[in-house]
Every structure is written in structure tokens, then in C-alpha cells.
């Protein structure tokens with residue numbers, strides 16, 4: 566395996582490292598920014614892989630700078646059931662994700678219709694003829710006088726304790742279990758929104774190449790399903806080491822520096838003029854490795870100060886800490902770790918900081 570990589574041409578190594586950076590970014594982001602149960606979670610009947618929820622998909626889209634646009638491909642609304650024998654609603658959307666340069670990086674079609682099990686049916690429960698609570702239970706015990714195992718209205722489920730004979734038609738005539746959902750008209754908007762959500766989440770999974778980590782909620786998105794890898798547990802997903810040496814050393818140092826600077830200022834929102842000033846007027850072609858690292862540190866410290874509100878000293882300490890923990894950390898991961906440590910440092914500071922009262926028109930609104 567190592568030998569095979571060593572024989573790759575420079576460009577091959579760059580591609581491998583690019584993929585590794587992408588993977589590491591995603592892993593780090595999922596471990597530190599996505600919350601189980603809110604951004605993703607396991608759903609009964611959907612296997613072991615967690616499902617990516619819409620909030621998580623939105624965060625990943627932001628991380629990679631992706632913008633979505635939705636196109637409605639189909640909308641069937643048969644309110645009367647004239648066309649389909651019973652009321653039927655079906656929506657289909659295509660979500661297109663573009664990167665910062667405006668290139669399409671993923672497309673995914675999502676749909677949802679009212680004949681899906683969870684919309685078409687509801688689970689009916691027996692209702693108490695006296696109090697109306699859905700709390701009717703079958704008794705475990707025989708009645709002392711009649712020997713009949715009847716029904717009772719369970720008080721702990723909100724019922725009234727009424728008792729009924731086992732053959733009481735008021736109870737036995739009630740439909741039970743899966744019954745048609747007569748309130749489907751309340752859910753048309755939900756079904757429409759659901760199809761948009763599926764298209765969006767599916768396209769984010771495709772764009773971020775995240776299908777190792779997430780299942781999709783719905784079988785419609787077969788393009789992803791086709792080559793799923795075995796599940797990887799997000800919490801234990803390993804960071805991959807970049808392929809060292811050879812390829813990149815041989816690469817034009819100036820170009821390498823330019824790429825690194827572009828990556829950093831894409832996040833820290835510095836201008837090239839600011840970069841040049843921090844680099845003491847040197848151009849990317851003139852910077853050696855040590856000077857590059859110092860430049861990156863300066864950019865991050867400035868970013869930490871402006872964006873994350875940590876002092877220069879704290880930002881400097883955090884960077885030193887991260888670099889000593891992971892001497893070969895990629896710029897990408899350095900940015901993510903740094904941002905995360907800044908917010909941790911800030912939340913530790915909060916109790917000791919005296920915040921000025923927020924006032925509107927002289928009145929405190931705190």
C-alpha cells in the first residue's frame with residue numbers, strides 16, 4: 566500500500582491529500598459541531614447508520630460553502646380522489662448544490678407522497694364511550710360475579726375507570742389498528758416540505774461524500790444507496806494522515822503557498838493586501854515553510870481576535886497547543902480545531918467577564 570502511494574505522480578499525491586483533507590474536515594466537523602439527536606440520529610427501521618437531519622445538512626453545506634436551489638419537478642394534488650381512487654398528493658423536487666465558484670457539485674431528486682405508510686394510515690385506538698379517552702384496555706382478570714374478562718377505561722392513561730363487558734358492541738364495533746388517515750388534507754404542506762428536505766439532505770450527502778457516515782431517510786435516493794460502505798461510527802472515525810513528502814516537495818513552492826493562503830483567507834476573510842502586510846511585503850513565491858507557518862498563525866490570531874473575541878495571547882497559546890499535539894496537522898484541520906478551541910476558551914471566560922448591560926433607548930433589556 567505504501568509502495569503504491571510512493572509511485573504515484575505528484576498530481577496523484579495531491580489528489581490523495583485533497584481527498585484526505587476533505588475526509589478529515591468532515592470527521593472533525595461531525596465530531597465537534599454536529600449534535601446527536603439534533604443534527605443527525607438513528608431512526609427506528611432505518612438500520613444502524615444515523616440519518617442526517619436537515620439542521621446537520623445545513624451545517625455541512627455551510628462548511629463547504631454550498632448553496633442550494635430547489636426545482637419542483639412534480640406536484641400532484643388530487644383532493645377529491647377522482648384521479649387516483651382516493652385523495653392523493655405527490656411532490657418531487659430536484660436540489661442542486663453549487664460551490665463558491667458557482668459549479669454544480671451535486672444534484673439529488675427527493676419526493677414524498679401521501680400514500681407512504683406514515684401518511685396514508687393512522688393507528689386507531691379504542692375510545693371510551695363514556696369519557697372519550699383513548700384508554701380502553703382488556704382486563705387481565707375475570708369478573709368475580711360473571712367470570713367475564715371485560716374492558717376497562719385505564720385511569721393512568723387519562724381514562725375514567727368505567728368497565729365494559731367483553732362483548733359490549735360499544736367497544737367491539739370500534740375499528741382498531743391501521744385505519745385510513747381521514748385527516749390527510751392537514752398534511753399536504755408537510756408532504757411538500759418533506760420532499761424538499763429529502764432532495765436537500767440527499768444532495769448534501771452526495772456533495773460532501775458523506776454516505777460512509779449517513780444513511781438517507783428514504784429509498785428514493787438510490788444513487789447513494791448503490792455503493793454504501795459499511796457503517797463507520799462517527800465518534801470513532803479515525804483521522805487519516807496525509808501522504809508525506811515527495812510529491813509536494815517537488816511541487817512549485819510558490820503555488821503551494823498560494824493555495825494555502827487562499828484556503829486560510831477563504832475562512833478568515835482577510836484581503837490579499839492584509840496578507841502581504843503580515844508577510845512583511847513578501848510574495849507567496851518568496852516565503853519558506855517557516856515564514857508560511859508564521860503567516861498562517863498571524864492570520865488565525867487576527868481571526869481569533871476579531872471573530873472569536875479571544876485575546877492575542879490566548880489565540881497564540883491555543884495555536885501552540887494544537888501544533889504541539891498534532892505537529893503535522895493540515896491547515897484545514899488547524900482552522901477547525903482553532904475555531905473550536907477559541908469557542909471553548911471563550912465559554913470558560915464568560916463567568917469572570919463583566920458584560921455591560923444591553924440597553925435600548927436607555928432601558929436595560931438584559
Ligand SMILES: [Zn+2]
Nearest residue numbers: 693696718725
Ligand atoms: Zn372512560
